[in-house]
Amino acid sequence: MEGWEQGKADNLRLFKQYVERINRGKYDVAKVYAISPRPLLIHLGKLLSGTVPLTVYQYDREAGLWVNKALNASMLEELMPTSSFTDRESKELIVTISISDTITDEDVHTILGGERDQYDIIIKNPHVKRLLYFEQVQQIKNFFNDEVEALQRQKRYNLIHLLYSGPAGLAIELGRSINQNMWPEVAVHEFKYREILRYQRTFKIQLFIFQSRSQSLFRV
Structure with missing residues (x-):
């Protein structure tokens, strides 16, 4: 857990530098080249969601x-x-997103049991090369965002568990989809293909309040 908390702290420092430059009027768009463990990319996407338009590569x-x-x-x-x-x-609510590999019921039950609601998203023939481009990322992002928000409006969950097997750019966009005004905390789990226990809980993404022009950051 210490390593993940350090990763979140690094994300936050990067985010603050990013916002400071935007607030000085230096940039009005941003480009992101995503290489990092998926949980940290989801966390970074949540931090970046309320700022300038992003192009994710x-x-x-x-x-x-x-x-x-x-x-x-x-x-x-x-x-x-x-x-x-x-x-x-x-x-x-458990949300599984199977893009690069299939997340099985066994994966879910091993770490979370079978007592929670579960929403599964899967593409045809999950594989590491199946999703690469912006158009594909947006398709899955919108699918995820619309359906999970509809469930949240209906059920009012206290916690959402996210199990994700997919590319880096989509991880950023999933983080950007977490709605500040509607979602509860999100517990992110890391996927490791070769481990016996293929998913491990990493950290929670808490809701935060951010005012970009005054540079006030209250929670992450």
Whole structure:
């Protein structure tokens, strides 16, 4: 836990520097090149959500370059996302997002048991190369944002657990989707493919109040 808290502190320092430069009028847009453990990218995305427009780049390992939008429609492999919801009349919600690999019921039950509500998002044939471009990121981000907010309005959860297997750029956008006015705290879990226990809880993303022009940061 100490390492994760240090990572969150590093994110916060980066965020403060970022905001100071924006408030001085130096920049009105930002570019993010995402390489970091996924929980920390989700946390960073939450911090960045209320500032200037972002362009998030992902690294294409095969081409050896950073990419954002696809050059043409033929580059966009159809993701075909589907979702399912299991209502266990709980005040906590587990959200699984299977993009790079499938998050199984066994993964969930091993660390969280089977007593919580569960909402699963999965694309056709999850694989590490399946989602790369901005258009695909936005499709899954909107799917996640719309459906989870609808569940939160209906059920009023006290805590949301997020289990995510996917690329770095989408992790940033998932963090940006966490709604300050509607969501409870979010417990983020790290995915490790080769571990026997494939998911491990890292930290909670708490709601924070931030006033960009006065540079007042009250909670993270």
